[in-house]
Amino acid sequence: MSSQLKPGTSNACNITALSLACEVNDVLRDISPRWKMQVLHKVASGTKQFSTLKHAFPSLSDQILGKRLSELVNDKLVDKIILKEKAPKSIHYMITDKGLELLKIIDDLHKWGLKYFSA
Amino acid sequence: MSSQLKPGTSNACNITALSLACEVNDVLRDISPRWKMQVLHKVASGTKQFSTLKHAFPSLSDQILGKRLSELVNDKLVDKIILKEKAPKSIHYMITDKGLELLKIIDDLHKWGLKYFSA
DNA sequence: TCAATAACTCACCCGAAAGTGAGCAAACCT
DNA sequence: AGGTTTGCTCACTTTCGGGTGAGTTATTGA
Structure with missing residues (x-):
């Protein structure tokens, strides 16, 4: 892959x-990969554009965000919808069913982490 | 954060x-970390000693196996049971409840992977 | 006596992943 | 005319962790 x-x-x-x-x-x-599931989660919760994702994660660079998004698209976890090809571009990312099912399991991992979090 | x-x-x-x-x-x-969940799975399925784990994964080095086992112990995913302290040592690893619950989720991930496995 | 065994640890190397700096296209606004 | 916005890509450097070789302890069996 x-x-x-x-x-x-x-x-x-x-x-x-x-x-x-x-x-x-x-x-x-x-x-x-770092940030990948976070980005997926954000996309699932309605943040669809590159620039808004950028703002959602101030410490995530454009470059890594771009890389993660293209990985997510390759993995078929999100779909890339091109609304306007030429600059300033307009592109939306939408989570797929595959992505949603993965997020459910990721959420189980989260719950597991919380359950055994002791400090 | x-x-x-x-x-x-x-x-x-x-x-x-x-x-x-x-x-x-x-x-x-x-x-x-590479090999970690495999080792956990092996321990869960009854392979309890360093040397038998070694044989279970021929391409996994002693060093990495040792590292992964100590990580698993630190994470409280397995318990280390010292039966004989002095060499030749006898030590058993046993999966914890926390580890078992994690493996269930890992299994879900596996099923998810199989479901969406395409070519 | 000496190899074998069990269960490691330490020091080091190198490839892969993370992160950084720069630049690009083309429309829109002032 | 020039600055801003959008959504990236390329080239490069730095950091990290996986992998390797060697060494250790002490007991048992040949």
Whole structure:
């Protein structure tokens, strides 16, 4: 999906071994990039444009946001809807069913985290 | 954590959503290290010793296995039971309730991955 | 006596991911 | 004419964590 691993390196070999061992790893790799699930959640809650997402996460740079959005689109977790092609562009992001189902599980993870949070 | 919120803005209205996203981030960080959930799964399925875990994952090095196990112990996902302190040591790892509940969610992730698995 | 075993830890390297600086297109507003 | 907005991409540097080689302790079995 998104891995640019040089074939033959031990890293690449281990990734292959991992995937063979269990497909859950592919899922974990897909959801663990920093900010990714946050952005997905924001999109799901109605924040649809690049610029508004930018404001929602002041410490997230344009570059990373762009990267995460394109990953989300590639993963089919969100759809990219182009309303106006030429600048100033107008593009909306919409969560897919696949994305919504993932968010449900992410929410379970959140609840699990809260349940065992002791401090 | 996330603070510069002006009360009354739409941002402030979404504060619950934001904190959800933030805490999930910690959970994601904890579960995403390579091999970690596999090792947890193996421990849950009755493989309790360092050496047997080693054989279960031939391409996983001692060093990483040791690191993952100590992380799992720190996270209270498994308990470390020392049966014999001095070498050759005898140590058993046992999954905790917290670990079992996490594995259930990991299994949901797995099912989600399978459902949307396309080519 | 000496290898094997169990369960590690330490020091180091390197590739991958995160983050930064700059720039671009083209319409709109002043 | 020039500044602003929108939605990015490219090239680069820095940080991080996965992976490797070597070493440790002490007991048992050949």
